[in-house]
Amino acid sequence: MEIVNYFKAKTIEEAYEKLQEDKANLIIGGGAWLRLSSKTVETAIDLEHVGLNQIKETKDTIEIDAYVTLREVEKNETLKNLFSGIVSKGVNGIMGVALRNLVTVGGSIAGKYSFSDFITPLLAVNTEVVMYKAGKMPLEDFLKLRSREKDIILKIIIKKEEMLGYYYKMKKTGLDFAVVNVGITNQDGHYKIIVGARPSLATFAVKAMEFINNQKEVTEKVMEETAKIAGEELKFGTNSKAGKEYRTELAKVYIRRGLKEVTK
Amino acid sequence: MRINIEVNGNLKTYDVAPDDYLLDTLRADNIFSIKRGCETSSCGVCTVLMDGKAVQSCTILSVKAEGHKITTIEGHQKEAKKLSEHFGHQGADQCGYCNSALALTVHAMKDEIKEPTNEDIKEYLVGNLCRCTGYEAQHRAIKLCLEDDE
Ligand SMILES: Cc1cc2nc3c(=O)[nH]c(=O)nc-3n(C[C@H](O)[C@H](O)[C@H](O)COP(=O)(O)OP(=O)(O)OC[C@H]3O[C@@H](n4cnc5c(N)ncnc54)[C@H](O)[C@@H]3O)c2cc1C
């Protein structure tokens, strides 16, 4: 990546204005993913001093600013104890501490990375994204946005809700990207099933969720059938990490295991 | 761009380009304990401490270090000596290329976790690759070093 100018914004307004000035201007988070790109950036806009560095809690929510690092998310005690700790678990599996101390929540959401170990667990719980211009929307809607307008992610809001959670990243080596990842939650008998790194972006297994959520009792047979439906409805693909068939089988296995874990 | 960084307790002024990385800025200032490895945020040999936290100097832009405190192994000589003695006794190093980064990461871990378990140590050091040893000897050396502190 080549950067022509570097701008440390003092306010969000200032950052937003600068962002609109040139097509090749962009927001820089930790800069770790950008580093790997071959982009030429006219002005990199840094958010360190605009006041987006906090994790705030209300009675019902936990709000995480865009410039908070993934290491701070991982260490947050409330998140460790909510949803069986799946958000912390997801983040913990990303590279080493020295990278997680740099990479930001904003960069991790904005990138919509298909391999993301952050997005999958966040979809399994109730998460909203707050943008400077576009306002607040559910994470799943944000992931579908195809707007050409450049905006700034200000924070994410996670609802504090009682639920059991499961997250698994299947990877070949300790520091690798996921071959497939699975996030599952059970909130009072209502299940959410998310599969990421298929290798495309994480998504809900809608039909599988509909099936399991309509059962009177969730038996092992039901779990097996749910996993089978998910394997059939989701699109899996082949890349350098794994083949389509292998991914499909893995996802089914981890969905079954996850359902077992969150069904008490 | 002119930036100020406190490096090992000394206030330094550097002239940097917006896309210079801290690894290059510090090595150009003759701080050669910081090693260049993968340069893709993967091996950890370039690790330094920023405000006490381990970060990869090949990944952080120099401008992002402005106004922060950077520590390299030169800033932790006493502790590095102790750890390197344990490394020697345990056969935990060969070429030594990964050592300074590892020692700094151990320092950050001690600051962050009170009594790290075996699992904590392994997890904390997962991003510090060593091409020579098998990690077991390093683990023993780190444990002994931690016991010295008790
Ligand atoms: C070597 C390596 C391995 C990795 N492995 C994994 C892994 O296994 N699993 C995983 O989940 N992740 C992984 N990641 C991704 C990492 O966790 C981060 O998600 C990623 O680096 C982006 O965060 P950043 O702060 O570095 O963003 P940057 O690189 O700074 O920015 C990324 C993008 O987001 C935009 N952006 C940043 N902040 C904002 C904002 N506030 N508003 C709008 N746009 C914004 C930027 O303009 C840019 O387009 C890896 C990254 C690296 C470098």
Ligand code: FES
């Ligand atoms: S040189 Fe920085 S992580 Fe490898």
Ligand code: FES
């Ligand atoms: S001792 Fe050679 S890389 Fe670790």
